[in-house]
Amino acid sequence: MSENPGTNLYLPFMATIQEVVRETQNIKTFRVTLNDPEQMRNFRFAPGQVGQLSVFGVGESTFVINSPPTRMEYLQFSVMRVGELTTRLHKLRKGDQIGVRAPLGNSFPFEDMKGKNVVFVGGGIGMAPLRTLLLYMLDNRTDYGDITLLYGARSPSDMAFSYELPDWLARKDMSTVLTVDNGTPDWAHKVGLIPNVLKEMNPSPENSVAVTCGPPIMIKFTIQALHALGFQDEQIITTLEKRMKCGVGICGRCNIGSKYVCQDGPVFTYAQLRELPNEL
């Protein structure tokens, strides 16, 4: 091991999986601690920053740290099984060793958002990056105005973080709406597409910021809905995903024009996105 990881951009922290939570059919959450207690103690990040998880022998892939910086017992990553690396990650168990290169990228403008009302709109695995900011705000509740969450998934069984939902629904200091595309007989919440439900909820753009993440098609229509509700481009924040390798703005594949999503992103306001070339 290197004497001081961090000087080598490509050398991950060695980490241990402390817990694996099965969220849905194809999403698992990994709770991870860095092996060196001092590294773990000194680890700092801001909500929205990402990390590269390594399964040695398979490779690396980028995931958002979805636990908040206010809860540092472990770093949490939620992973949807899609390709080679995520399939291998899903096979790992408690105690297995992985590499973590983090934190990478920028974060949500959580300082600028102080005093504002926040509307979270998350779809599917897109709830992960919102979770870190949501929990951070709940842990610093007095800094922020009204907090509204709209979380949607294809079906009730596709809802990640289901064990946290009752708490969020019950909390008096936030309002939570859940929706699914396809309901089941015992589903007690909304049935409908996220943008439609959002319009129904009719959040006020007044002193508000909307934060959204989800599949590209959902983001597209959510932004349209937000515009219809009177949100300005500067009031809409999203977080992007691209194929990444280096994570530090060198390897050249996650660029949109001269911006590198791994370094200048993944968090962008819609106003910033509109300035970028259209190459999502």
Place this chain on the structure above:
Amino acid sequence: MSVLEGKELRIIGFLCNWCSYGGADTAGVGRFTQPTDLRIIKLPCTGRINPLFVVRAFLNGADGVLVSGCHPRDCHYTAGNFYARRRLEVLRSLLPVMGIEPARFEYTWVSASEGQRWRTVVQKFTEQIHGLGPIPAFKSGTCLEACLGTAI
């Protein structure tokens, strides 16, 4: 239990599930002594064998490759071995161009009941490979091999 003197070589056998794997099993049940250089990979049919399996095996360092399947007209899937025969016969011409002695590769047909024949094939092929010795190695190494050779 090598019946041949000296170092064991690496021979890869691609065997079809229905005939030759059965034949090898029959040879085993019959307790026929055989050389132990052969490592068997079972496939559903010789028709499943991409000739590149053979090339990859050689380039990964196999000293010999043996393919064995059902006798012609006995294929469990009717015609897999007929296609295989054409492909493997074409492959045979590629190996010497690459610098791989063509006799390092053979294909044959052994049925599930032919334990004795299986032993003959394995014995003769193993002898043939021992006659040729280890496959030439690449002079250049890679970082991967360098790593494999050192202890961290």
Place this chain on the structure above:
Amino acid sequence: MGAARCIKKDALLTWLEEVGKSRLVLAPRAQGKSTAFLPFDPAKGISLSGLATSSPKQALIPRHEALLEFRYTKTDQVPAQTGLAVRELIPNQPTLVFGARPCDARGFTVLDRVYDAGAKRDVYYCARRDKTIVATVACTEPADTCFCNRVGGGPGDSAGSDILVTELDQLYVLEAVTQRGEAFLLEQKLPDATELADKAQAARAAVRAAMPEGDSLLGAPDKVGALFDEMPFWDGVAAKCLSCGACSYLCPTCYCFNITDESKGGQGVRVRTWDNCMSFQFTLEGSGHNPRATKSQRMRNRVGHKFCYYPTLHDGALSCVGCGRCIAHCPVSMDIRRIVSKALTYEKAAKEHSNV
């Protein structure tokens, strides 16, 4: 410039052999039908006529390099639990690159801005860069594919070099450009040539003056950027492109890379290899989505990166040095000069396709 030394042309190989005793010498050598920067072998000589087929960038960013090695180990704790050891592999090889051309050396400055960017230092690149002396041979004649003078360089430029070598009749004059080059040169047992420096400079100036002037491409960033949404333009220029990687891999400034793990059994290496933005897989995401799925989009990124995005980030410096390798060795004779010139004069919707 600093110290100047000279060496007779017929003594060059002997000198390189001497240098080779204490450091790796990479010099252009013909092998088969191409010329590449290879470890110097006195028996095989060097080839200094014209531009090598491949650029010397592999001295600093090799075609592949192992970043880390890893090994899984069995532990006796919980059953089936494995331990893991990981080690970084930092290069540590003093090197002399001899026979780079001024465009090649300028290419190193393009790489420096990316790999040695203040707080964000790529330790592998920097370790190599710090231990590498670049001795550049000034050009005596531009090839028909050369256009260094249109992208801010010149056939006798010293940017990116530690030592600039100028041919004078039967001599090579070696002049130190950087401190590192100076220190290296002073260690060499070569005769002083301070009085030849003026002559060498005059020789370089004469070559520069004789080089046909072409329209400058330095103004490309705005225009190339403005064409982003002009898909017919990109469809037109990319039509004949095969989407192979010859241009990227021969280019002295293309620096994009891939990182993959290769292993056998429980051990292996994490390797960094050259990658190519013209490849479909380059941006292909796990979900199957590809932001640059078509050849035209990839061509737009390739030209855009060199003539717009990179200059935007680095004070207008283009990431093209005009060596012309991509033109000379393209299987379909794509000509990046013509693409950029076309972009500079392109009138939107003037023509559905633009043949280049």
Place this chain on the structure above:
Amino acid sequence: MGSQLEDLKTAIRQALPDLDVVIAWAAGPDGLAHTPLFITSESDVDLVQWDPRCSQNLAGYLPGLRGKKVGIVAKGCDARSITELLQEKLIDREQLTVFGLHCQGALDPEKIAAMADCGRYVRSAEINGGELKIVSSKGACAISLENGLLAKCFRCTGADAQPCDQFIGEHGAPPVLKDAPATTLDRLEAMSMEERFQFWEEQMGQCIRCYACRSACPLCVCQDHCAAQSREPHWVDQTDHPREKLMFQAMHALHTAGRCTECGECERACPVGLPIMTMKQALNRQIKALFDYEAGLDSEKTPPLFQFRENEEHIKERKW
């Protein structure tokens, strides 16, 4: 030859209104080789060139343009690739207009540059009276066209493009050429196995893994989804070892076995000039010997590896 060019331009002009694009050749950057031209408007037609510098086989563009109405200019050998693509149903005959040419050989720019010793310093080059006249910084010289032809021209099986919708010029026999250069396959056959293995290790050591051979191959139809770049299955690894690059060449050869028409695009495209058609040639020889089959001659035939006979006349199985 001038009139053949004019006839070609006229034919393209006439057909263009009904086509989305016509693929032809135009002057390249250095005068030694022409470059592909995608014609979509009348004014592009003026750029068309036809002479022995039209070396590239344009058929490789066709599968990527499937769904469009495409015109293509083809030499005799190029048409074999078109036949093969039709045979494999990778392109649609009714969407395709072939402007067929009679060809008397195409030039090898690398060979010419070497013969003229002009490197990349060509000022001008023109064809005149059976010669390519080159002016370079080293002076002027003339190369007889016959001496500068591609290796494949010495094995020409038909100078006239077939299939063809519009034939331009006169039909005729292939050029009569003497002194065919020795192929790498011939040279290899004179070597021991050990030497052959070393030969490939040396050659593949020069490969920069740009995959131009694959991208240029008209029959490599997987292109963007090539097995060589797949992680699962992991056919080749990314380490820069000659073994892996040789493995890729074996893949290319076996994937085109019984399909390769020896158009030579792989070698022509290779930026470092590796003899990578050799393995394909060896397979073709074997296929000719075993099945009496040559690819790209009959679009109705079933390729030999897509069929079998219960009794294979030319296959001698080993008796154990």
